[in-house]
Amino acid sequence: MDVDLAEVELSTLVGQVTGEYQDKLDEAGLTLVCKNTDGELRVSADSNLLWRVLDNLFVNVLKYAMPGTRVYVEAGEKEEGVTLSISNISKAELGISGDELMERFVRGDGSRNTEGSGLGLSIAGSLMELMGGKVVIQVDGDMFKAVLRLKKS
Ligand SMILES: Nc1ncnc2c1ncn2[C@@H]1O[C@H](COP(=O)(O)OP(=O)(O)OP(=O)(O)O)[C@@H](O)[C@H]1O
Ligand SMILES: [Mg+2]
DSSP: OOOOOEEEEHHHHHHHHHHHHHHHHHHTTOEEEEESOSSOOEEEEOHHHHHHHHHHHHHHHHHHBOTTSEEEEEEEEOSSOEEEEEEEEBSSOOOSOHHHHTSTTOOOGGGTTSSOOSOHHHHHHHHHHHTTOEEEEEEETTEEEEEEEEEEO
């Protein structure tokens, strides 16, 4: 796959993706809360691939988040790089670790009766690796959090 790394303004991309999904989030009864995503955060990424990663994550949020709850998108800057996390409350019991959910064909306990093949997160992980980044999934009870680690530009 062609990877075209360039300087990407994370706040702009996040604004575009959240704009794209705002109506669907409203329909799903989900309230988006963005934190620290307005500042200048320049990352080294392929904007098309990063878009696909965020797209995969938002499709999941629409499918698996508990209606009537908030979805948090938070950016953070560290010495090692930039993080972008998306967290939500799962409507189904996950009963499985974040590392396991990253594996191909693995799905949460309570979502096995819904459609899906368990590939989205592992694809997101591979795309992030192509950009020198990473996806880490954290599960704590019903709390689901995807943390993207990106390189600074
Ligand atoms: N935002 C989320 N909130 C709660 N659970 C999630 C969320 N995202 C993923 N999951 C859980 O992780 C599992 C794996 O997600 P993944 O995107 O890899 O596969 P999928 O959505 O089941 O299928 P596919 O993406 O291939 O259509 C999901 O089945 C669900 O149990
Ligand atoms: Mg998915």
